Amino acid sequence: MNRRPLYWLMLTLLLVAMSELQTMGMLPDMARSLGASTAAIGAFISIYSFGMAIGGPLIAWALRQVAPKTALLGVVTAYAVLEAAVPLVHNYWWVAALRLLTGTLGGAVFGLTLTMAARLAPSPDRIASSISIVLNGLMLGAVLGLPISHAVATAWNWQTSFVALGGAGLLIALLDLRTLPILPAASAQTTADELQQLRSPRLWSRFLVSLLTIGATYGAFSYFTPLLEQDAGFSSHATTAILFGYGLCTVIGNNLVGRYADRHAVTLLRIGHLVLAGSLVLLALFAHLPWAALPGVLLVGLVGVTMNPALVVRVVEVAGAGNLVNTVHTSVITLGVVVGSAIGGAAISGTGGTTAVAAMWTGAILAILATCALTAQGVARQGNTSLANAGVADTVQTQTRPAGCHVVHGGSPGVGGQAACP
Structure with a gap:
């Protein structure tokens, strides 16, 4: 299995995971700068998560017939631009709006990376191993996001953290462009099947x-x-x-x-x-x-x-x-x-x-x-399996017993019933 594309997908998910938690490491600095309470800045994490939960599926639906690589590149690029734009606004509610939008795009990135990981698996019985490689980005992001954002804010300011992650996002988009394979878009029938599921x-x-x-x-x-x-x-x-x-x-x-x-x-x-x-x-x-x-x-x-x-x-x-x-x-x-x-x-x-x-x-x-x-x-x-097996056994016995036989005692032959023959 060629794992190189999976590692690039891992880096893509790492970016999203680090961004989700970055405000937690800069609460006092952002509170002073935006004139808000620490609790209000802490709400940015919930706002981001809400965007992931609600907005992610909406973007997935909008991009349902776009090739996965094209969709991922577009979403990551938009994500990077909005992340880098946060320092340009100086109002709490505008920052909250940008966090909601980046959360929405982050949810789409999460889904797209897992989809590509599953489709890049060499066989159906290797899907979990492929997905686990990509999910390492989520695990590492949870570990690194808070301390790195805190260190950057301490050394420079909180705005630098957003600019740095935005720049990293654009770099990752370029790397994804060069390294990720092209996979076909989902057909209309596939989308209909997903909706049915x-x-x-x-x-x-x-x-x-x-x-x-x-x-x-x-x-x-x-x-x-x-x-x-x-x-x-x-x-x-x-x-x-x-x-x-x-x-x-x-x-x-x-x-x-x-x-x-x-x-x-x-x-x-x-x-x-x-x-x-x-x-x-x-x-x-x-x-x-x-x-x-x-x-x-x-x-x-x-x-x-x-x-x-x-x-x-x-x-x-x-x-x-x-x-x-x-x-x-x-x-x-x-x-x-x-x-x-x-x-x-x-x-x-x-x-x-x-x-x-x-x-x-x-x-x-x-x-x-x-x-x-x-x-x-x-x-x-x-x-369900027992019922299905009982149904199969009943069918087999019905087809194989001699003509004129019938089942008594409320069961099927071999499953609690007896065959009565003249």
Whole structure:
């Protein structure tokens, strides 16, 4: 498998992931410059995520019959221009509008990179490994986005961070132009098939598992800093090092899941959900003990967002690897981030706001709900398989028994019934 295009797609996704979190590392500087509160600047992350969740599928629909490479180049270029334009405005609401637009384009980039990764896989049983390479950009962006933006803002100013990422986006667009292969655009029939799949309850049940899994992870991760510093007693520098270790664990876990998800997606998700829930319960019960908090955080890094390749494979199994389905899936994942963080924040506020432990409990509950949803899917699938097998057996027996025989005792021969022959 030629992995070079996958690494360029990884860099493209890295750009989006770094941009999503960059304002978190520059909150005080942006607040002073724009005359807004720190909380108002923090809302830029939610605004960006909202754009990804809602706007991404709209752009995917608008570009549904454009070749993936052409669509990606156009979206990344527009993204880079809008990112670099942020320092040109000096009003909070104009910056918020630009963050909403870049979030919308970011959602489209996410969907397009995953679609191209799936289509570049050498065979259907290598889709997860291809996707995991690209998703490394998401993992690394979450690790690097905040500290790099903070360092740039400290050395120069917050505007420089936006200009730098905008310039990087234009450079990546040029590299994508030279290195990415040309893939055919989706046909009208393919688009119609995707729309039909999006009406499938089976697909949305898998989307639900994705939302709960990512919601469980981010419901806890969003509050790791106060948990480590206030509850566990780590210093600010130690917390930074631990969060960096968390990021490295996400990269390791993502590659491990990607290696085995094509053949063992359900097993990986079951194990991942159980370990995730157990790790969050550990953090909730023993957050005040540094020796328990540290491995708990690292375990969440290994089994949280790293389940993305398995989640994507489960969606591809029932709906294919089309751009529209992938973009809607990334929107669901983004909603998981927003919902999980909001529930965790509400739990902390509801318990007095003095400790982040409540967010660990809500994360554990969401992980358990994800396990229940996955189990319910397995039970439903086994039930459908049993009914199908019973129908086949009944048909075979009907075709093979002698003329004049009939089934009695309410079953089919060999499945609880008996054949009565004259």
